[in-house]
Amino acid sequence: MRRNEDARLLTGRALFVDDVQVEGMLHVAFLRSQHAHACLRTVDVAAARRRPGVVAVYTAADLGDYWRPGPLLVPPPPIAGLVFNACTQLPLARDKVRHVGEPIAMVVAESRYLAEDALDDVMVDAEPLAAVVDVEAALAPGAPLVHDHLPSNVAAHVVQRKGDYGRARAGAHATIRRRFRYDRGASAAIENRAVAAQWDPRAEELTVWDTTQAPIPIRNGLASLLGLLESQVRVIAPFVGGGFGPKIMMFYPEELLVPWAALRLGRPVKWTEDRQENFYATTQERGQVHDAELAIARDGKILGVRDVFLHDTGAYDPYGLTVPINSQCTLLGPYDVPTYESEFTAVFTNKTIVTPVRGAGRQHGVFVMERLLDFAAAELGIDRAEIRRRNLLRPEQFPHNHEIIFQDSAPLVYDSGDYAPALDEALRIIGYERFVRDEQPRLRAAGRHVGIGVVCYVEGTGIGPYEGARVTVEPSGRVRVATGVGTQGQGHFTAFAQIVAEVLGVDVERVHVITGDTREFHWGTGTFASRGAVVAGSACHAAALAVRERILDVASRHLEAAKQDLELADGHVRVRGAPDSAVSLGELALKANPLRGAVRPGTEPGLEATAYFGPARGSTANGVHAAIVEVDPETALVEVRRYVVVHDSGRVINPLLVDGQIQGGVAHGIGNAFYEQLVYDENGQLLNASFMDYLLPTATDVPPVETAHRETPSPLNPLGVKGVGEAGAIPTGAAFAQAVEDALSDYGVEITEIPLSPNRLFELITQAGRGGAGGRPKR
Amino acid sequence: MKDRVAAQMTVNGVPCERAVEPRLLLSDFLRYELGLTGTHVGCEHGVCGACTVLLDGEAVRSCLMFAIQADGHEVTTVEGLAPDGGGAGSESLHPLQAAFREAHALQCGFCTPGILMTLVPFLRDHPSPNEREIREALSGNLCRCTGYQNIVAAVKLACDAPPPPPPSPSLRR
Numbered sequence: 001m002r003r004n005e006d007a008r009l010l011t012g013r014a015l016f017v018d019d020v021q022v023e024g025m026l027h028v029a030f031l032r033s034q035h036a037h038a039c040l041r042t043v044d045v046a047a048a049r050r051r052p053g054v055v056a057v058y059t060a061a062d063l064g065d066y067w068r069p070g071p072l073l074v075p076p077p078p079i080a081g082l083v084f085n086a087c088t089q090l091p092l093a094r095d096k097v098r099h100v101g102e103p104i105a106m107v108v109a110e111s112r113y114l115a116e117d118a119l120d121d122v123m124v125d126a127e128p129l130a131a132v133v134d135v136e137a138a139l140a141p142g143a144p145l146v147h148d149h150l151p152s153n154v155a156a157h158v159v160q161r162k163g164d165y166g167r168a169r170a171g172a173h174a175t176i177r178r179r180f181r182y183d184r185g186a187s188a189a190i191e192n193r194a195v196a197a198q199w200d201p202r203a204e205e206l207t208v209w210d211t212t213q214a215p216i217p218i219r220n221g222l223a224s225l226l227g228l229l230e231s232q233v234r235v236i237a238p239f240v241g242g243g244f245g246p247k248i249m250m251f252y253p254e255e256l257l258v259p260w261a262a263l264r265l266g267r268p269v270k271w272t273e274d275r276q277e278n279f280y281a282t283t284q285e286r287g288q289v290h291d292a293e294l295a296i297a298r299d300g301k302i303l304g305v306r307d308v309f310l311h312d313t314g315a316y317d318p319y320g321l322t323v324p325i326n327s328q329c330t331l332l333g334p335y336d337v338p339t340y341e342s343e344f345t346a347v348f349t350n351k352t353i354v355t356p357v358r359g360a361g362r363q364h365g366v367f368v369m370e371r372l373l374d375f376a377a378a379e380l381g382i383d384r385a386e387i388r389r390r391n392l393l394r395p396e397q398f399p400h401n402h403e404i405i406f407q408d409s410a411p412l413v414y415d416s417g418d419y420a421p422a423l424d425e426a427l428r429i430i431g432y433e434r435f436v437r438d439e440q441p442r443l444r445a446a447g448r449h450v451g452i453g454v455v456c457y458v459e460g461t462g463i464g465p466y467e468g469a470r471v472t473v474e475p476s477g478r479v480r481v482a483t484g485v486g487t488q489g490q491g492h493f494t495a496f497a498q499i500v501a502e503v504l505g506v507d508v509e510r511v512h513v514i515t516g517d518t519r520e521f522h523w524g525t526g527t528f529a530s531r532g533a534v535v536a537g538s539a540c541h542a543a544a545l546a547v548r549e550r551i552l553d554v555a556s557r558h559l560e561a562a563k564q565d566l567e568l569a570d571g572h573v574r575v576r577g578a579p580d581s582a583v584s585l586g587e588l589a590l591k592a593n594p595l596r597g598a599v600r601p602g603t604e605p606g607l608e609a610t611a612y613f614g615p616a617r618g619s620t621a622n623g624v625h626a627a628i629v630e631v632d633p634e635t636a637l638v639e640v641r642r643y644v645v646v647h648d649s650g651r652v653i654n655p656l657l658v659d660g661q662i663q664g665g666v667a668h669g670i671g672n673a674f675y676e677q678l679v680y681d682e683n684g685q686l687l688n689a690s691f692m693d694y695l696l697p698t699a700t701d702v703p704p705v706e707t708a709h710r711e712t713p714s715p716l717n718p719l720g721v722k723g724v725g726e727a728g729a730i731p732t733g734a735a736f737a738q739a740v741e742d743a744l745s746d747y748g749v750e751i752t753e754i755p756l757s758p759n760r761l762f763e764l765i766t767q768a769g770r771g772g773a774g775g776r777p778k779r
Numbered sequence: 780m781k782d783r784v785a786a787q788m789t790v791n792g793v794p795c796e797r798a799v800e801p802r803l804l805l806s807d808f809l810r811y812e813l814g815l816t817g818t819h820v821g822c823e824h825g826v827c828g829a830c831t832v833l834l835d836g837e838a839v840r841s842c843l844m845f846a847i848q849a850d851g852h853e854v855t856t857v858e859g860l861a862p863d864g865g866g867a868g869s870e871s872l873h874p875l876q877a878a879f880r881e882a883h884a885l886q887c888g889f890c891t892p893g894i895l896m897t898l899v900p901f902l903r904d905h906p907s908p909n910e911r912e913i914r915e916a917l918s919g920n921l922c923r924c925t926g927y928q929n930i931v932a933a934v935k936l937a938c939d940a941p942p943p944p945p946p947s948p949s950l951r952r
Binding site for chain 1: 800802803810811814815816817818819820821822823824826827829856857858860861872876879880881883885886887888889890891892895913914915917918919920921922923924925926927928929930931
């Protein structure tokens with residue numbers, strides 16, 4: 001099926017925020033901190049203000065009452081004993097800077113070139129302070145403080161328990177204990193962020209174009225901050241060039257300041273981030289350090305897990321605890337884990353703010369659990385796939401309550417799943433048995449280092465609170481669907497159209513979807529947590545069903561036939577078995593909107609309905625990734641020979657789109673596993689803030705992904721769907737580590753960290769070989 | 780204000796002349812002077828390839844050139860690919876654009892114009908490339924959404940080569 005949006009995107013007609021150009025538009029450049037941690041003494045902008053072409057320069061002092069810390073976007077869930085210190089980001093730094101790239105001054109000029117020229121005129125007097133970089137050092141007594149009003153760098157402390165782990169451990173056949181490090185990186189959407197704003201004094205309306213994943217909350221927040229009615233602010237998230245999480249981080253300084261400047265100056269204003277700014281100023285994900293222990297029975301059954309971890313939250317924590325709680329909850333995976341004790345400390349550091357990036361902390365948890373199972377399998381002499389099979393939740397265990405609280409503040413309850421067949425299918429597709437029995441020994445005998453990895457995961461998706469949609473049949477017979485969620489390439493223009501088209505019996509191409517424009521629809525939250533298809537899709541479905549009822553009402557009167565005798569197909573309604581009776585939806589839309597005469601009391605005009613959907617809780621997707629890799633121990637280069645994904649995201653609306661999400665997710669995951677790492681030095685300077693040094697996987701690095709779908713419907717929404725946006729990226733690091741370790745089994749390399757750059761892998765190979773003969777196989 | 784100099788070139792077959800600052804990037808010239816915003820800018824340091832356009836038929840990164848360097852040359856942007864310029868409401872597409880749509884070779888579509896403009900001269904010079912050649916041709920363009928798999932498939936489709944058998948036919952719908 002062709003996507004409805006593609007013709008616009010392929011011909012260059014699609015509107016992205018930086019494409020917005022309005023007569024008289026001014027352009028913004030930000031002066032950003034070069035220090036990770038420093039006291040700001042003075043910021044002298046006088047010379048910058050004098051530069052020809054510069055219209056205004058603002059510092060924190062110039063913002064007056066508008067200067068205030070951003071809102072706490074995601075309050076922490078109700079977990080007993082939870083400690084959370086909210087320190088949200090500032091529009092412009094005042095007194096102190098807390099990470100490289102934090103904005104200090106805003107220059108507005110007649111062109112971006114001139115605005116950047118003027119940055120050189122700003123004199124900043126800052127006294128550098130020792131930077132907090134490493135999460136463990138951050139907690140040491142006497143460590144410098146990121147936020148001086150707090151007694152330490154602890155941003156949060158959370159303990160969640162299920163059952164009595166201590167007792168389980170006492171009865172265990174073995175305990176497996178390791179320290180794990182899992183680092184994530186930049187979202188690296190190819191489109192950087194951008195904001196443009198225009199105040200129309202005649203209409204008294206502010207229009208804001210924003211690369212946000214959440215236009216409606218941005219509209220509401222801006223209205224409140226600027227003292228306008230919500231209806232006076234229109235936020236448009238047009239085509240957005242990739243989101244992957246950080247574009248849901250709301251009320252970035254630039255997002256607050258550009259509309260403010262447009263109002264104040266009475267001229268349209270635009271700011272577009274450049275790639276270097278994106279590395280410093282757009283939120284990212286980074287590392288966690290886990291000390292984890294698995295208590296296991298002789299037969300390989302999990303008795304319990306205890307995990308204590310540190311989470312680097314960066315300089316501010318506006319997004320609450322979503323990322324570490326996802327790590328905590330997703331660690332349990334598809335397994336029956338009777339006891340669990342998980343404790344984390346989120347730590348402030350002098351680095352860019354951490355908020356969700358595709359996977360949103362789930363990677364870290366999956367990595368820990370999957371690696372523990374691998375080490376347990378080796379210790380117990382059980383096959384790696386078999387130890388997983390023995391612990392998978394069985395169909396009769398659903399809904400399954402893990403007895404801890406998830407990121408959406410609801411208990412972590414899996415709605416549905418059928419896990420063992422997914423594992424079997426992945427093993428079959430990749431030829432696990434044959435590989436382990438025949439192929440691997442044969443290749444090893446030939447001196448080649450090939451390995452296989454098989455990992456399981458779940459993904460909590462489709463969380464609340466709600467989304468809405470309005471469906472309208474126009475007199476042309478075309479159908480309009482308006483919904484609040486923004487779109488960043490997921491194919492909403494097609495998937496939502498399919499849902500509505502199926503209910504109304506029209507061609508998908510006849511359904512015109514509008515997303516991310518608050519003038520079109522102004523209730524809802526946004527695109528995040530793999531929830532678009534689940535929550536907004538269900539709202540589209542509900543609205544379409546209501547319109548279908550209206551169509552049947554009008555058609556029933558017009559055709560003088562009972563509703564149950566009518567059918568909708570090909571854009572027409574007809575009496576079943578009487579093709580000549582067909583009346584088009586467009587004709588019925590006209591009849592439903594009479595210009596003269598009387599209507600029955602209570603009649604609403606048109607063929608239109610609005611509906612909302614809010615799930616009781618998120619739906620849990622699951623899957624298995626299996627990979628075969630070959631490692632060259634001399635160069636430590638890894639080649640992914642095959643990559644298989646068996647995925648169950650409930651009912652599939654459009655397999656093409658689902659496959660696309662998985663393929664892209666795996667590419668992102670491979671980047672995470674082998675290429676991408678944000679490298680900070682001891683001063684908190686990011687050393688690789690460009691695409692020259694921060695390596696995104698290219699077409700020659702990413703293998704073809706072989707996908708298979710299983711469909712275990714979710715009982716939590718009428719479509720039976722679950723989310724799929726993040727799945728591809730979640731278990732990739734775990735699969736990669738297991739396969740690489742297997743390939744290097746004769747070196748005895750143990751992998752407890754991701755990413756594994758070729759350099760790092762080479763070090764591990766060398767270290768493992770040191771006991772033997774300098775990097776040579778042990779056996 | 781810096782001294783402006785004349786830049787004269789043919790863009791998508793249309794001659795144009797503007798007085799520009801010598802430091803104006805070709806990408807900014809196309810986007811903001813000519814309003815051809817289909818050329819996207821993703822990194823401004825020549826790595827991502829989103830800004831790729833054709834200069835006298837060859838792929839160049841418009842973020843690494845000044846507009847005045849294109850003086851006297853012929854520039855083609857993504858807007859110049861479709862037969863009728865891809866005007867509003869147009870459904871007529873260049874065969875490569877059509878193949879991208881058929882194969883779901885784009886998601887957010889931000890990198891897509893640069894990838895199309897990279898592939899046009901590549902396919903002119905290599906009418907029936909194999910998979911390795913396609914991937915190498917694509918390796919200077921970053922895409923964060925697709926994992927490249929369907930882009931490779933689209934190129935094969937555009938070459939009218941029989942598409943490769945899916946890895947596990949029985950599992951595909």
